[in-house]
Amino acid sequence: MSSIASQVILHPVTSQSLKVLSTTIGRDKLYRAIQYFARFFAWSLLARGYKIQAARWDALKSHLALGRKLLRLGKFLENAQAALRAISAPGETGERITAIGRQLGYFGYLSLDNIGWAHSIKFYNLAPSTAQKINKRAMQFWFTGIVFSIVHGLLKAGRLANEVKQLQGQAWSEKSAEVEREHKLRSLQTAREDVRYQFILDLLDVWIPATNIGLVNLNDGILGIFGFVTSLMALRQQWLAAAGRK
Template identity: 40%
Template sequence: MSSIAAQVILHPKLSQSLAVLATTIGRDKAYRLIQYVSRLLAWFLLRRGDVEAAARWEGLKNGLASARRVMRLFRPAEFLQSAMNLAQRPVTNLRGPAQVAHLAQIGRQLGYAGFFTNDMIVWLGQVRFLKLDKFQLERFQRLTFKFWLSGIVFSLISSSASMVKLRADSKRFRLSTEVSRRESSEKGPDERAREESEHRERGRAMLAQRQTLLSQLIIDSCDIWIPATGLGYSNVNDGVLGALGAITSYMSLQTQWRKHAAAGVRKNI
């Protein structure tokens, strides 16, 4: 039994899971996954008439939402800093989709900075640190949803423009690869091998970028319904919102898992 316990406790997957959960973003995504699964279960149990069980999951959802707000208290500064860094980059060499993606990314950072700022004010009002009445809390909560929605819209614009740019870059890359291969007969074997290696590396990088953009588009397309429903722009029930939030939370958690796995591989090289 002790051998089995040691294998479980010292398993590399468990070590990687602990490494992900040791980061603030990793914990936030894990809490968010449980929060939206709880939202889905509370809705499902309430529809079945099991009020007591639904209340338990609703309580867990609200507790995790409050815990996540504590972890995000200083995130507005992070997004404002990112927006400032992006704004200071020269854009004279950017054209078309690249410029749209760059400007939309600045809008995304500002949108999320506003979202986290108002979300922090709502939490401070709920814990009675700020003296806010019910109507003030509702106003700040509505502002929270508006900034969240604007951040997601800008993110969708940025990702879409980046996909257009990536498609054009991929076409140019394929053409240059074909030209290079036609001319390879005049080159030495070492130079041909080096060029083939560079082409494969660049192709893998462009594929990884495409997968990242597609993942972000899916996440934003799902998440946009949460603030839209909170603002009354759509009428999606808690079950659907819980399922959408759980899907995007799992996808974000997978991203953090892959980052730590890649970091572990680089560390071992």
């Protein structure tokens, strides 16, 4: 029995899981996945008339959302740094502008999110109307950041596709040059896969703030599924990073 327990506890998958969950981002993505699953499941139970059970899952969703706000305290500074780096970074003008817009959108969202957290734990009391305005403004910044990210992905995907076509259309006489070209093509293909992955993630996530600010009217079931899927996608990225494959 002890041998089986040792194999489970010391298994590489267990070690890698602990490595992912030892990071703030890893824990946040796991909590987010549970939060959005709870949002979907509470909606599903309520739709079938199970009010008591739905209230339990709704409470889990709310407490995880509040806990995740604590994990994000001060994170807006990372976006501020990223925006400043993007200003001076080389590259296509359109990609740089959208990268800056994305980081500024997330900066505004997370800054206001911190204020909302302080109000929610009654550390700093705001008038109900003011708290509502801050929450809506935070959602608007989040929506703006994702839209910039989507546009950035489209621009970058187009540039990478053109670079791949140019490399594939070139004739290489020397073997060393051919090897170099294959290496560049693999790098470009990897970059394109990363862009596509983030693009899909953004296309699903954008509906959450869009609903919160009233642009669309999707129910909690759909938003819960979208949030759950994107959380697992982001958690997968952390898993691969912990494995040293990204």
